[in-house]
Amino acid sequence: MPTATAKESEIDVLIIGAGPAGLMAGNALARNGVKVRIIDQRPDRVAAGQADGIQPRTIEVFQSYGLADRLLKEGNQMHMAAFYNPSPDGGIELTDRVSDVTAESARYPFEVTLHQGAIESIFSDSMRSFGLEVSRPVVPTSVHLSDDESDLNDPHAHPIRVVLQHLQPNNQAETEIVHARFVIGADGAHSWVRKSFGIEMEGEQTDYIWGVVDLKADTNFPDIRNKCAIHSNNGSCMIIPREADKVRLYIQLDSKGPHVTSNGRIDKEKLHPHYLLEEARKTLQPYYIQTPEKFDWWTIYIIGQRVASRFSVKDRIFIVGDACHTHSPKAGQGMNASMNDSHNLAWKLTHVLKGWAEISLLKTYEFERRKYAQDLINFDKQFAKLFSGKPRTEACQDGVSHEDFLKIFQAFGGFTSGIGIHYAESSLTSQKHQTSAKNLIVGQRILPQIFLRAADSRPVEIQDLLPSDARFKVLVFTGNSSNLEQLKKTWTVSKELDKLFSNVAAGRAMFDILTISSATKAEVRYNDLPKSLWSHWSKVLIDDTDLKGVQGGDGYRKYGVGSDGAIVIIRPDGYVGMIAPLDRVQDLEAYFSGFARI
Amino acid sequence: MPTATAKESEIDVLIIGAGPAGLMAGNALARNGVKVRIIDQRPDRVAAGQADGIQPRTIEVFQSYGLADRLLKEGNQMHMAAFYNPSPDGGIELTDRVSDVTAESARYPFEVTLHQGAIESIFSDSMRSFGLEVSRPVVPTSVHLSDDESDLNDPHAHPIRVVLQHLQPNNQAETEIVHARFVIGADGAHSWVRKSFGIEMEGEQTDYIWGVVDLKADTNFPDIRNKCAIHSNNGSCMIIPREADKVRLYIQLDSKGPHVTSNGRIDKEKLHPHYLLEEARKTLQPYYIQTPEKFDWWTIYIIGQRVASRFSVKDRIFIVGDACHTHSPKAGQGMNASMNDSHNLAWKLTHVLKGWAEISLLKTYEFERRKYAQDLINFDKQFAKLFSGKPRTEACQDGVSHEDFLKIFQAFGGFTSGIGIHYAESSLTSQKHQTSAKNLIVGQRILPQIFLRAADSRPVEIQDLLPSDARFKVLVFTGNSSNLEQLKKTWTVSKELDKLFSNVAAGRAMFDILTISSATKAEVRYNDLPKSLWSHWSKVLIDDTDLKGVQGGDGYRKYGVGSDGAIVIIRPDGYVGMIAPLDRVQDLEAYFSGFARI
């Protein structure tokens, strides 16, 4: 209980929980220079197990924070998905092998698998370079949000009072009081923050019980390094190959068995990994799998598919990750969705705290992410049902056929990869001039594409020039700047953009400009373009193939931009915000005035 | 002078000089577990200037040591070469832009430019991870090689006695005596080691004088970020864009001028960078270039094109790098050739020291590298002459035309990039079965190619599976292993290779096997192949496109391997050593018995 002597302090953002969602938020905010703290009740970070699949879109997001190199170095890559079904002789046989990732535009056409502890380390090491460390073990004991309207509307106020307990080895605790402008509840499925504000989870527990076991597998199964969905007459099993030659097995468990108590509840104590492996062996017949010397990790997992009724309290308290939605692990969505919640929220908080945006901008967090979570649940329900169902065989004609399964697997490919995430029309996403760059879908992430730097013909992936640094990126497609007529237009655009920048409170600090000409590498002169359209020579690009003719080129066509050019606004999180013809800069001004402070 | 109390020690290899050549040798040997020391007379490493261009083949070599990532992260890339010539109005104009690298098979189709100090740091950091540091400032004061034949033929003997002086701040020196099995003289153009053994430099000093200046250039010259060869009526100039927005200018200087004394010698003291810049300005007209606040580095450079008469003394003392060959800096060869000498030598020393190879293997170092150095000089002479010549104009009809220049530039592209290096037939390169993989030229480096890992369909560049770890790589192209007939042959091959391995003194330790099937990703079962052909599942590859159909495939055809398969031996330095049909494993045995201990 707080005493009169408890330490008191003020902070911009307090993050409760340092799992994937909390760490993503902490890293992004610290990188943006926001005053942030992050606490966790665990004395140490996760060492093994839990989630481990990073989807293609999440890899792109990692890259935007400069974290993909390490992820790719440490992780395993899943390129192929293999499907096994009952064979006529009672075992299983290979039915099909397909690409694990079906989203066509994925820059990284695979999933990365790496245990959650390693993923958390990537974030905590990065955070540390920005001066932020997780305080642990620390728990909040009370949280109070002011209901004074003037406080709530004043971004400089600290309307949230949180009492923290620093747990000590001697079972004593030290109390601290924190006054925060914003709180992020990233405290997992049993979220204390969520419960503190009485937010309901909507949806239901399913009765699919899955055992999970991580091991190094000595086996003659030929697809042990591919993602496998195995349907046998003895049960279903999923294989996820992992880093360092490890493999995860997801095993469908009977609702009867040693792990189920007489009153129908799960008894984890009764669940030995040997038992899980035994179940997997039945499914994998005729292939063998040896018992390893040790099991790296195991758990039992009951699928809950639920979404919180609200994701925020008065735009001051936000919940992210498992705290506001849970999914079956089968489609590998939980951790990905969790991190992407924070990715969506962090730049918005930054803008409000820097005085760049109105506080109302924060409403778009729930608007965008709750809809996504619901869509995910709907998908998950279909997928989990199919996955847990009996395979169709001679004897079982109403079972799930491979064709049904594959159809769902592929139809939802854009969705499961995260590539297809689409934020609906709002103050942040204006479809007004969608036709000016018709393949850059407003509300979706920008399509990866290789352009050349005009000054030195070096090929660059445009996504690499769009870091998650809280700035809006203004992509000026000039058309062919070697053409004098078109070059003149860029001078007008440059003046109008200067005006736009000077009209917002943030000024140029909120923007980064990339200029993309359709001139060729043989003729382009990057310094012919107006200087205010390129803060550095490396930011003038051309749409041409590299000198070997293998990379780049055709970007205007792929993006659906005509020879007249266009301006494309990319949000700080990499999603297309708005598009305008070169002569409609005033419409961009209207867009920004919808949320930016003037 | 050594006293009775001088410290004495034994070492396998003593490297004298820690420039690019010495560091490459030190890193490679330390990585291979050889007992090695490296000394340098300078108290600190190079901070700026000197050489700075890493050629495409050298980047591949860096990659084979795991050092390319950092090189690419820190360095600038030159993709484009631009040519400027006199314009009718007295200034210069763009004549042409072409790919800087013309070697078709270059994996990295560009040059990396980075100052020599940064390149040296990459090596010294890597060396440190293997426990090796440069001892400095230390100089050798005497070296003596035994002439006892039995000592010289015994790889365990230490026939070299070197006296070292550790220089102290107080101008005193501490003396040490080192007994070495081998010495590498990597002590630069004025090599003490070379002179100690009276080795002559053959060739002559040229009279081309070049000034070199490094600066951040504020200019309106549109090709400032491309490599430029500029011929004007006021002189010639070469531009090399560098890391961190720096630029190097190479400026042709008059044989008269403030830098030339009355008796025709260069006076460096008279040479201000301002003067160099002024000369460059004359050439660059009508473009401006501002005087920077500071110049990063400058020098004056006289082209010497010489090769040492011998590269070794009794196969115990070796000289590498500038110690045995010097070149004009124009084609950026000096540092590259230097590092590649050591790359060639290091694995051979390793094999002898580990008792894997006969000492006679070391003769191939001079055989291979001296010929290369001579070819380089011949090329360099033509190139430097062209470069330093007057441009052809109306008034000067016997000047150098752009067409002449471009022809040489492109004709020698394979050569300057290092990609075309070709070691002639010797005990290490047997052309006997060249036709079995007709595009993998024996004596050239293995062509880069993307294959898929059979077990998980992940695309991999084959060069990445051929690290510089002193092992010979045995590439078994099995043909289509899904075909039972062909699979049976691989079982025979596997038995015969086992026999070969057991017949050499080193055993399997000297080899790594990669197995490359032409089966498709849909049907392949990596574990059908005999276990002794894959030490790990990641070492079974297939020749198929990746799941998006953009990378890989067609490797058998590109390599010229038929459906019958073939075995390709890659030397530890990445060069093709020998090829054999699957049923001629005995010819490989003959090849290895030419140098390996039995």
Ligand SMILES: Cc1cc2nc3c(=O)[nH]c(=O)nc-3n(C[C@H](O)[C@H](O)[C@H](O)COP(=O)(O)OP(=O)(O)OC[C@H]3O[C@@H](n4cnc5c(N)ncnc54)[C@H](O)[C@@H]3O)c2cc1C
């Ligand atoms: C045992 C287990 C097994 C799982 N297995 C799988 C799997 O096999 N496959 C899969 O895809 N997903 C699995 N998941 C789900 C996956 O781990 C989550 O989707 C993902 O971690 C969500 O990230 P998050 O940051 O929102 O929540 P979490 O990772 O749960 O992180 C929440 C953090 O908040 C901390 N915290 C909680 N309450 C408080 C508090 N009151 N005060 C301070 N700190 C607090 C916790 O210590 C934790 O560090 C598993 C989860 C668990 C717990």
Ligand SMILES: Cc1cc2nc3c(=O)[nH]c(=O)nc-3n(C[C@H](O)[C@H](O)[C@H](O)COP(=O)(O)OP(=O)(O)OC[C@H]3O[C@@H](n4cnc5c(N)ncnc54)[C@H](O)[C@@H]3O)c2cc1C
């Ligand atoms: C001043 C200068 C300018 C240059 N400019 C260019 C350029 O503009 N462009 C270009 O391409 N190349 C240039 N070079 C050449 C390029 O640096 C060399 O080709 C390259 O460094 C060769 O590498 P190396 O290791 O063989 O020799 P070096 O780099 O010369 O290294 C030799 C090392 O041995 C040490 N050493 C010498 N004698 C002894 C001794 N007795 N005892 C102990 N240590 C000793 C030296 O201190 C040095 O560290 C320049 C070289 C110099 C010296």
